[in-house]
Amino acid sequence: MKHNLIIADDHKMFLDGLLSILKTESNYNILFTAKHGGHVQKYISINTEEKIDLVITDVTMPEVDGIALNKWIKKTDRNIKTLVVSMHNDPKIIDDLIESNVDGYLQKNAQKEEFLKAIATILGGEKYFSKEIKDIYLKNKFEKNKEKEIKLTKREVEVISLIAEEFTTQEIADQLFLSKHTIESYRKNLITKLDVRNLAGLTKYAIKKGYVSS
Amino acid sequence: MKHNLIIADDHKMFLDGLLSILKTESNYNILFTAKHGGHVQKYISINTEEKIDLVITDVTMPEVDGIALNKWIKKTDRNIKTLVVSMHNDPKIIDDLIESNVDGYLQKNAQKEEFLKAIATILGGEKYFSKEIKDIYLKNKFEKNKEKEIKLTKREVEVISLIAEEFTTQEIADQLFLSKHTIESYRKNLITKLDVRNLAGLTKYAIKKGYVSS
DNA sequence: ATAAGCATCCCCGAAAACAGGGTTTATACG
DNA sequence: CGTATAAACCCTGTTTTCGGGGATGCTTAT
Incomplete structure (x- = not known):
């Protein structure tokens, strides 16, 4: 058949x-x-x-x-x-x-x-x-699965993207109409959340996730 | 025909x-x-x-x-x-x-x-x-063509690689048996040479060049 | 030989990052 | 409906980066 x-x-x-x-x-x-x-x-x-x-x-x-x-x-x-x-x-x-x-x-x-x-x-x-x-x-x-627990909020994604685009904290604060202290908090939380050590780690994560172009 | x-x-x-x-x-x-x-x-x-x-x-x-x-x-x-x-x-x-x-x-x-x-x-x-x-x-x-003029020395490549791997200036200095001031100089020169603004830019460059894994 | 480039080291002040707190406002869930 | 929980937001130090400088040898090529 x-x-x-x-x-x-x-x-x-x-x-x-x-x-x-x-x-x-x-x-x-x-x-x-x-x-x-x-x-x-x-x-x-x-x-x-x-x-x-x-x-x-x-x-x-x-x-x-x-x-x-x-x-x-x-x-x-x-x-x-x-x-x-x-x-x-x-x-x-x-x-x-x-x-x-x-x-x-x-x-x-x-x-x-x-x-x-x-x-x-x-x-x-x-x-x-x-x-x-x-x-x-x-x-x-x-x-x-390894990354499943890590869920970034919309704001966090915004912030990490701008960080990886080489903007300073003050510049990011200005762009998002927030205090620079707020951005500092986000940076800090991101570093903790993503288990990285500094800006370099955040940037690498942002690239891996495609938040910024290479 | x-x-x-x-x-x-x-x-x-x-x-x-x-x-x-x-x-x-x-x-x-x-x-x-x-x-x-x-x-x-x-x-x-x-x-x-x-x-x-x-x-x-x-x-x-x-x-x-x-x-x-x-x-x-x-x-x-x-x-x-x-x-x-x-x-x-x-x-x-x-x-x-x-x-x-x-x-x-x-x-x-x-x-x-x-x-x-x-x-x-x-x-x-x-x-x-x-x-x-x-x-x-x-x-x-x-x-x-744009990148042709930019040639990093061996040391500079070492330093930018370690920076992108999230090591601090002091740690890099220790690893390479150099003064932290030296590393600071390298970082500074790299930022100028590569026309980036900060660590995030250096990290992106290092990734693009394959000095570090994603 | 001497100029150019590399590697190394140092200083300073301003700005930013980092670490450790905190409050208020949504949102989900029993 | 209340309350846990997460999200969004802010403050205060301390440390590090960043952008100016400058200095000393040591190779390499002209």
């Missing part, structure tokens, strides 16, 4: 490449291809005849992207498997997808063999993530 | 996608496809019959990569145009390729239209780089 697939990607070239790979496998039937997530949603909504086994989707697409599409599919029909392919390895995206119960994730520069292996694995009921992706996910989780 | 192309990419899927796009254009003739640069070198060396117009190549390939291949082609036959496609936008790679006189650079996630436009532009004798790539190249050049 053949498996029914849907592919969503706004890049014609990737689509063609994927189709050419899947053509060599006789037991995959491409039901539908789409240029963005909305088309897939519509197709799945209308279609009641055929059983859909797997949706392969890009992350970045116009209108409804791969992340939203995956969430929608998992909400709509738990039996439809999803495989997301992406150019990049953004930990946030990977995390978001895994939390949304995606069945697999591949980089677009994967080889033919890995594509086929991923699809077969997922259709067999298991999840498929490359070792690299697993590492990124775990590392992200681990770091988050 | 048809243009003769060669394509080099170790990813079957990308290759298939590219072929499917080029198939729609009647005046492109695919002479040869290869899984790595070495095959292309061999093909060009042996082939004396046909005029080769354009080599499209990936950056990351086993053995002879796209950068080496481009250099080799430009050394061997200046009439052969080159178009490099890559997953990533590493400024170093882009810079290296442009210095080696590559005729065009595209990201692999480009759309069909851009691929065709790039190829047509290059075959017409012009170079093709997307705006994004041009920006990366220029930014990289510009920053390099």
Whole structure:
């Protein structure tokens, strides 16, 4: 029995490449291809005849992207498997997808063999993530747990950002219409909270968190 | 008259996608496809019959990569145009390729239209780089020039590294067996040299230069 | 040889950072 | 509804940084 697939990607070239790979496998039937997530949603909504086994989707697409599409599919029909392919390895995206119960994730520069292996694995009921992706996910989780207790308030983020941008306490106070004593308190609390020793530590934290540009 | 192309990419899927796009254009003739640069070198060396117009190549390939291949082609036959496609936008790679006189650079996630436009532009004798790539190249050049005059001595690098690692002036002095006044002088000179305002600026510089880990 | 650059050390005053307190105002929760 | 808890705010010392200086040898290149 053949498996029914849907592919969503706004890049014609990737689509063609994927189709050419899947053509060599006789037991995959491409039901539908789409240029963005909305088309897939519509197709799945209308279609009641055929059983859909797997949706392969890009992350970045116009209108409804791969992340939203995956969430929608998992909400709509738990039996439809999803495989997301992406150019990049953004930990946030990977995390978001895994939390949304995606069945697999591949980089677009994967080889033919890995594509086929991923699809077969997922259709067999298991999840498929490359070792690299697993590492990124775990590392992200681990770091988050270590830093989870540290939650900065809006004000604290404002202050640490300005500190890292090389403003002095007085300048920050002027910008935020606060007393310089207040800013000093924030600096002090931040140093305690983040377990660093001085401005250098605060600056490094701000950079790591992306509050300032390198 | 048809243009003769060669394509080099170790990813079957990308290759298939590219072929499917080029198939729609009647005046492109695919002479040869290869899984790595070495095959292309061999093909060009042996082939004396046909005029080769354009080599499209990936950056990351086993053995002879796209950068080496481009250099080799430009050394061997200046009439052969080159178009490099890559997953990533590493400024170093882009810079290296442009210095080696590559005729065009595209990201692999480009759309069909851009691929065709790039190829047509290059075959017409012009170079093709997307705006994004041009920006990366220029930014990289510009920053390099700005920072070229700034050369830190070994000692200065030691000191700025320790500063960014959150050590106090006294601690740095102890570690380096110097007077704290000396360290103060270094800090002061570094602030002047690097045109920053304080420790935060020094820390950011140290991170940018990789003197300290994040 | 001599100028230029590097490494080292020192002083001073103003400004900022740091450490140790504190109060008031939201906000969450039983 | 009250009360814990966190957020936002302020003050007072002491220490450190920062921006001016200047000085002495020691290499390196012209």
